[in-house]
Amino acid sequence: MxxxxxxxxxxxxxxxxxxxxxxxxxxxxxxxxxxSGKKSARKLSDINVVDEQELREASANIEPKHQNDIADLINSYKSLYPKWVFNLRCGFGLLMYESEVHFYSSICS
The missing domain is CATH 1.20.5 (Single alpha-helices involved in coiled-coils or other helix-helix interfaces)
Known part of the structure; x- marks a missing residue:
């Protein structure tokens, strides 16, 4: 049975x-x-290439924004660096996205 x-x-x-x-x-x-019968009509040659000089001029005219926020973010990264090193040495992984940092336990360790 x-x-x-x-x-x-x-x-x-x-x-x-x-x-x-x-x-x-x-x-x-x-x-x-x-x-199989449908092919893409997109080609690299269809892309409009910007002149390098024109690009440099345009980038020189960009106004810096959020300078204080950027400085605060860099300072927080600098102050948290020792914690990151400690957590990485303990076997945790580091996941950074947007303005947040997360630690996670590695499955493989």
Whole structure:
């Protein structure tokens, strides 16, 4: 009785596995067939290249913004650096995005 159940379970698993394989194969074949006749019209030659001198002049006229916020952010990074080093040495990872820093425990360690 147990072997019949085990065999039934194996057949169910194999059928499911085969079905998933068939689905993924059909999915990629459909993608390949659908896109084979359609080519992108975008080319590198279509990009308008800005003259370097014009770019330098434009960048020289940019007004600096948020100078105080930038200075505060840099100072906070400098003051938090020892904490970052300590946490990294303890095996934590460092994730920085926007103006926040987060530490996370590494799964691989």
């Amino acid at each position: 147990e072997t019949e159940q085990a065999d039934s379970h194996k057949m169910d698993f194999n059928a499911t596995e085969e079905e998933e394989f068939g689905f993924s194969r059909n999915y990629f074949l459909a993608k390949e067939m659908g896109s």
